[in-house]
Amino acid sequence: MKPLYMVLSMLAIGITSSAAMAEGASVPSASLPNVSPANSDLVNRGAYIARAADCMACHREDYTGGTAIETPMGDIYATNITPSKRYGIGNYTEADLKNALQKGRAPNHMLYPAMPYPSYNGMTDEDISALFAYLQTVPAVDEKPEYETKLPFPFNFRFLMLGWNVLNLPANENREGLSATEQRGEYLVNNLAHCGTCHTPRNSTMGVDDSKYLAGAQLGTWHAPNITSDESSGIGSWSEQDIVTYLRTGELDQRVFAGGPMGEVVAHSTRFLEDEDLGAIASYLKAVPAIQTDDKVNVADVSSLKRPINESITHDLIAQKDYLAQAKANVDSSSPEGLYLAACGSCHGVDGYGQPDARYAPIVGLSSIRRDNPASLINVILHGVDGATNTSPIMPGFSDELDSAQIADISNYVRVNFGGLANSNVSAADVDSVISPQDQRPFLIKYAGILATLGIIAVLLIIGLIIWNMVRKKRTH
CATH class of the missing domain: 1.10.760.10 (Cytochrome c-like domain)
Known part of the structure; x- marks a missing residue:
């Protein structure tokens, strides 16, 4: 499932497309792995949901996890989500999976938002049920993960995510005036495919800055570009077919090639999606209000x-x-x-x-x-x-x-x-x-350890003063 800081999408280099692509013809989707006539329709639907949600980008094709997700707080490692009862989610109920996806709550601890539950928060119950049914059919891998998440103080206290969730979990308000196709695209972009996780900048608490929705964001050394409908800095000059072709193939003739994190998105996810869903994403992105950023594309001589x-x-x-x-x-x-x-x-x-x-x-x-x-x-x-x-x-x-x-x-x-x-x-x-990019972490994140230590010292001093005052009063009586 797609990370908070990995992710994502670079318009890096271009490669020649086929004649059919150049003419805007439809490109067939790749054959979807793990779909079998022997499985129920619900399980096969869940396999599709796993692709649409890009679970494999972090949890790998075998769902054993281990991928390091780089965040300003430190590396967070994706976990095993096979049905292993010891190392995976074999003991999960469907309600447990729903809590993890929508609230960032595993049965025994809070999750970090490197697992994009702020976006999955809007997943439908039907999609979660299908995903749960599918994950039960994945081969269980009973192996201890090679790496475990060990963040520095104070981020190692997972209960702090309760406060983060209060500040940053969205209300899931949908835009009005969208067509049925655009509504489906909105669901895919905002929730299931969680495009905003990479393409929307972060605020001082590392929640998404909705005022710059899809206007591009820095992801470590990579930059996820502006994908609003702005003509000069976004993808306003792209047609809906251009967007579909790019998401299907990772290529757009004479213009761009999906490399870096976006290459992973295409490889693991979007090339498997149905034409209707890619078309819905394209339709919605064309309807997203344009935001012009400083990183404009110059007109070629x-x-x-x-x-x-x-x-x-x-x-x-x-x-x-x-x-x-x-x-x-x-x-x-x-x-x-x-x-x-x-x-x-x-x-x-x-x-x-x-x-x-x-x-x-x-x-x-x-x-x-x-x-x-x-x-x-x-x-x-x-x-x-x-x-x-x-x-x-x-x-x-x-x-x-x-x-x-x-x-x-x-x-x-x-x-x-x-x-x-x-x-x-x-x-x-x-x-x-x-x-060696400059440290661009927000103040609260950069100095969280110092601030937390000062806070603890202040609390201890206040408690000490209260006790001292109580003792003093008792002695004077």
């Missing part, structure tokens, strides 16, 4: 973009290899162009048009490299990208091979030559800020 040397070279790997060798021989290897050719050219091509037959991404004109904030591009160069499916190529990261100045040079070269920007001024300091 198309006339300045590189052109392939000929029409066939991207499909002719031998010619492309020779072309790359010639290009390297004609430039200084330490120059921005030389660095790009050495690190990136063999996959993305000398002219940035990639290798479609091998599914290596073209990067010409991509929105992610035209953003005001270059952090996403820097992140991709540093850490690489896993594809949205197990057949997608994996882009390696270069954090161990290139220094910050070299990564800045490549970023500037890509943004100008393939993004169509007039200029780019990414510096080594910008790269360093992505490698």
Whole structure:
């Protein structure tokens, strides 16, 4: 089930889509695992709910958990949710699962909101019943988890989540005036698929800031982009079919590729969803009020973009290899162009048009490299990208091979030559800020240990003063 700070969604790099995708044709959903004619309709429905809720992103495909979810309070490890009676949820009743999903309450302790119960709080009883029935059929794994959640003081006291819930559990008020399709999309976006968990910023208590609903949020070194209908910083220029295609395949021709946390969402969840549900999500997102943020996508100067040397070279790997060798021989290897050719050219091509037959991404004109904030591009160069499916190529990261100045040079070269920007001024300091981001935790979270200690001392002093005063009065009488 999707984490609080992991998550999520990067418009990182683009790859060539099929002709059908380019024409806006429907892309079939992937075959849904764990659905069998031998199972009841309720169980099979639960398997679908598990995919829609993206349980596997944290609890893994076998539901044994163990995934580390990075939060400002520390790493929280997803637990075993197989029917193991010793290590999993084999002793859960349906009411127990409902309490965990909607209230963040396990039978013996409170849950941390890394398990997104603030979103699941709005799940319907019917979906919870189906999910419960399905989880009973998952093979039980009776193995002790390799890691356990051990947060620092005072977050190690789980009962504090009671107060957090009072402040941050939503009232689940639905918008008025939505069509039936948009209402279904609202349920998926807000509750089951919990898109806002990653794409909505957090307030000082780490609850969602509803005033910036779906306007983008920082997730560690990654940034979940604005997915409101704003034209310049959001996805207002996307059609509903664009959104469906992206969620189904992780690709959108000549524009974006789902990498990082969003790649995981596509891989584990959205590619399995029914056309009607993806269409409902798209319909609702187009109806979400636009919020403009500072991270705008600049308009590309198309006339300045590189052109392939000929029409066939991207499909002719031998010619492309020779072309790359010639290009390297004609430039200084330490120059921005030389660095790009050495690190990136063999996959993305000398002219940035990639290798479609091998599914290596073209990067010409991509929105992610035209953003005001270059952090996403820097992140991709540093850490690489896993594809949205197990057949997608994996882009390696270069954090161990290139220094910050070299990564800045490549970023500037890509943004100008393939993004169509007039200029780019990414510096080594910008790269360093992505490698080691500033501590942006809210004051209450950052100094929670100190504040809690001072609070305990204050309470003890007050109790001591009360006792001393009582003793003093008793002596005077």
